[in-house]
Amino acid sequence: MARSTTARGKQQVRDPAPISREQWLEMYRKMVTIRLFEEQVNELYTSAKMPGLAHLYIGEEAVAVGVCAALRRDDYITSTHRGHGHCLAKGASVHRMFAELLGKEAGYCRGKGGSMHIADPEAGNLGANAIVAGSAGIATGAALSAKMRGTDQVTVCFFGEGALGQGVLYEVMNMASLWKLPVIYVCEDNLYNEYTPRSETTAGSLRARAEALGIRVAEVDGQDIRAVYAAARDAVERTRQGEGPMFMICHTYRFRGHHVGDVNRTYYRPKEEEQQWMAERDPLKVLAQWLIGRKMGDAGLFERIEHEVRADVTAGVDFALTAPYPDASEVTQDVYA
Amino acid sequence: MARSTTARGKQQVRDPAPISREQWLEMYRKMVTIRLFEEQVNELYTSAKMPGLAHLYIGEEAVAVGVCAALRRDDYITSTHRGHGHCLAKGASVHRMFAELLGKEAGYCRGKGGSMHIADPEAGNLGANAIVAGSAGIATGAALSAKMRGTDQVTVCFFGEGALGQGVLYEVMNMASLWKLPVIYVCEDNLYNEYTPRSETTAGSLRARAEALGIRVAEVDGQDIRAVYAAARDAVERTRQGEGPMFMICHTYRFRGHHVGDVNRTYYRPKEEEQQWMAERDPLKVLAQWLIGRKMGDAGLFERIEHEVRADVTAGVDFALTAPYPDASEVTQDVYA
């Protein structure tokens, strides 16, 4: 369930928004897409087909999908180094995503951005960012822009809890609160800043940090897409209506390493912890079980969805692997507009 | 009275510490010293004898004096662009202060620092800073250093409420809280960031911002040195004993312009407001009245103190006016240690 409290701490519990079976199944499909896309990315890395590294979103799918399901296509998002899930959830195609990850011209950034810089303005994605909290200013500025241009667009700024270490986040949240900007700060609290546990990097209380700036906070189970979606829908409504910024804390967990090369992790987090999250808190299973309980789906249906998605992902990676690299002349293009 | 609350908000009221008449009179003398020093600085400016500008501390004397009275000489302070009061309160001599403001070799920084950079390490003053919140990192680092070196030195970081606009302040307060560093953040809330009222620059609650980081907050009437001193003594005791950082909010007001050249102020703050503060909340009068009420002083005594201080200030400015400038060769000295 989504708990939403005002800066003053007043509690109000809301039920997940009642939406149709089709919508739930669409969200399920999107989560599966992210899951299979990321598994394929890992495969590309281990088979040395992908240049550089990538930060997988596996385990956190419910956050990106649940939040983006509450957004319009013309609403904005900004993303992070762990951005594949956000990009796909906001509408990116696996074909062009893979192409970007492989540095191909057909990629979203003509191969110039790579995994950490995928931007898809047509879908409202203002770009992933390789600087922790690097998009906090951009997202807040997009919200100011929407307000000044008189549109009712909402901007969602995704970031990990590690971004709370960056002072600029407080600077822009303060201005968003002062100016009642239509921006939602979505904190994906997966318990680790790279290889350091959150408890060693973050004093006091996450939620109190936003509340102290006069920002309303919603704290939800990030593994339960129904809770995420309900909170997001409420937050989007409020911000669109001009109530000012919101801060969403989504408790989640990355099932894999910090990046594809982070294989031996026991020195910073126990295997048992990983296994427990994967066994009990897998967002795909959580939603599937609920759908089954509500007779909205069964094993067969989920297998079919997975089958269809896998076909799309396979087609996407094949497309990308054979797609051409940008021409050498591209290197000096688009430095200036 | 000083109200001290834990990060969790529990209230506990304490009486001003019972200290001797001599100590109160010494604090009074220090406040008068700052007052007359600053009036002389203004005089130097209007008579075009001082290069550049200066930010006067007049009206805020009780904060610097009350806090520094609770410190040992080997405790550290860091100061701001409005730093003359802090420097004098921590033990600087008016002679060398004036010399620095006039760019003379006898100044605390051999004339190289000027009004905004006075440093006096012998007295524990690590320096004023012309970057808003610029000394937050330095002060926190000094506290880490004291802890690592195993001394029980406390560090006080003075700043105006405008410094809450700078993200670095949250970054270092978070680390101070995580590591239980012996540092006290003293926020001089004089209601204005330069020419903009605090209400237009600061959302939510000042105290909640520190509490959210797990830092204990004390909020006091900055015009009443007894309240300031009591809160400071409590804060210094706690931090020295290893309880971790504290955040002190001192409600105060600058009686003069943002700097000596800021004469016409009505466009950003009403004359009546200034007059009321000066008439009712002058820290010198507040203490004098209390001392008179307690039969610890009378008009004659205060006149004598003012007379003595004025003699010192006059001697100091005369010394500085006739003191030699640094030799030209100084310009390339001390770039590297």
Place this chain on the structure above:
Amino acid sequence: MFTPSALPGAVVGHGTPTGAREITFAQAIREALAEEMRRDPLVFVIGEDVAEAGTPFRVLSGLVDEFGRERVIDTPISEAGFTGIGVGAAMTGMRPVVDIMFGDFIALTMDQIANQAAKVHYMSGGKLKVPMVIRTTMGATRRSAAQHSQSLHAWVSHVPGLRVVLPSTPYDAKGLLKTAIRDENPVVFFEDKMMYQLKGPVPEEEYAIPFGVADIKREGTDVTIVATSSMVQVALAAAETLAAEGISAEVIDPRTTVPLDTETLIQSARKTGRVIVVDEGHERYGVTAEIASVIAEGAFYDLDAPVKRMGAMDVPIPFSPVLEDLTVPTAGSVAAMARTLCGRA
């Protein structure tokens, strides 16, 4: 890579007109902003104390009265934050003019400027752009000490994706700021605090000055003095002195360090065979190094003497006037250098 921006209905100006009314550098900046804000409702100003206060330098006085607080936005003391907000606003259709009070404070915004604003267009494969102007200040001798006196344009000139402007006269200030606001890229615009009260001719009619076009502020034949920002005034004063001694100095103002009009600089160097580069940034690893090496390479076979560089002394700017005045090039020191170069010392 650079093509001058199309300037709707603008007379492209070169050199400085004669017979026009005289206004100050600060007024020129204000006029450019006001005219652009009238022309384009997407242009807005954001920064500290920009509204009623009109900045501590009073450069923006009156703008808030005409355009209101919605378009002249006072911020908290959060340079990194509101610069980042400018980037996001620019990416989504607005045209922010961000005010960074003292150039020293760009140190707080380098991530937003260099890692975000400068790279967004390229990283996105050309899909996103950041039409933002960052107005800030430079220049010493104001007795403001080491943290309020730096000229840090070398930092941003080093970052691909940024344009960097250094006006030296009211005329250039107005014409270049208009171009900056109409440019589709992030532009860092440096105003020397010491020139705000400088008066000069500025025509009433609309004009704009393209980037990458150096201006020959004074023609000469014996020595070329390449100077930026307020150093142009210093160079012109030196040229005056030298003229009296029979040394003919040519004073060239690149006006933008990025893009840099290397052609004009090299041509002049070829003509005179002697070059001094004067800039108020620190000399070491500063703007004078780039300009000097571009000229030394381009005019290699025509130089009669090594290219001389004169930047700010490589020391933090001291407060004491007797020391501070030693740290920046003066008409006297530039003239002396020219005499030496011309074998008249």
Place this chain on the structure above:
Amino acid sequence: MFTPSALPGAVVGHGTPTGAREITFAQAIREALAEEMRRDPLVFVIGEDVAEAGTPFRVLSGLVDEFGRERVIDTPISEAGFTGIGVGAAMTGMRPVVDIMFGDFIALTMDQIANQAAKVHYMSGGKLKVPMVIRTTMGATRRSAAQHSQSLHAWVSHVPGLRVVLPSTPYDAKGLLKTAIRDENPVVFFEDKMMYQLKGPVPEEEYAIPFGVADIKREGTDVTIVATSSMVQVALAAAETLAAEGISAEVIDPRTTVPLDTETLIQSARKTGRVIVVDEGHERYGVTAEIASVIAEGAFYDLDAPVKRMGAMDVPIPFSPVLEDLTVPTAGSVAAMARTLCGRA
């Protein structure tokens, strides 16, 4: 202004020894830190993921086991904050070694580095000092894209009060880091990520390398190649190729850009008459500009050709390998430039 720091009980080393054991660049860094931390209890390391993780590059692996979490301190993701904490700790008697994971992130710390650390000693009239080392990285071709591939040493080289070190071999890395830690000033120490696995001879016995002393990595007579950091390896490879073609290239590594050993550079330029300056920072307004103009001035009458500069292309670093590889100088492109200079193209 610069005098080499006194190095208690240290053999001052020049050039690279032969016959010593071989270790990697990363091991050399770790050894220097471990030895200095043993020697001086005031030395400590602070940064992100420096303890158990030993940094993402594993450069610090094992340090925490020997020195504990009190002296190898993991921080939040707060570069500005913990750099500022380093400044304060250094001012009060400690000797912090601050770890900034990627050089691109110094953009977040420029106020702490340039406005605070670099100026404290001067602004205080010499009373306070900041003996702090900032270790960070540089270098592209790691497929890390525009925000994780920059070489920003030009920014800090421009700021008086800082020392800037760019080691090119394991031997230099160890000897220079020891000097950096013992120096009384803020030192920015750049490690090229691509060299961490590079092996080279490093003696067992104690040694340190003074700042401001360039190292002639290879002697030659036809052309001088001044190179920094990993570009030294590139230059040496180019020199090898050139030797086979009968072109004798001298490769000089300044090792520190501040202080810069101008004497050695100029002498070599005088000897060969032809110079190429290679550095991985962006070419425009970069380190190559300063070095090239210093040489062009100092060796003016002995140069047979203009000093050539080769820096990183003036574009944000692209992700795509086929593009990224075009942005940095290579042994091939340096050799080609040398041929042209020597009229062999």
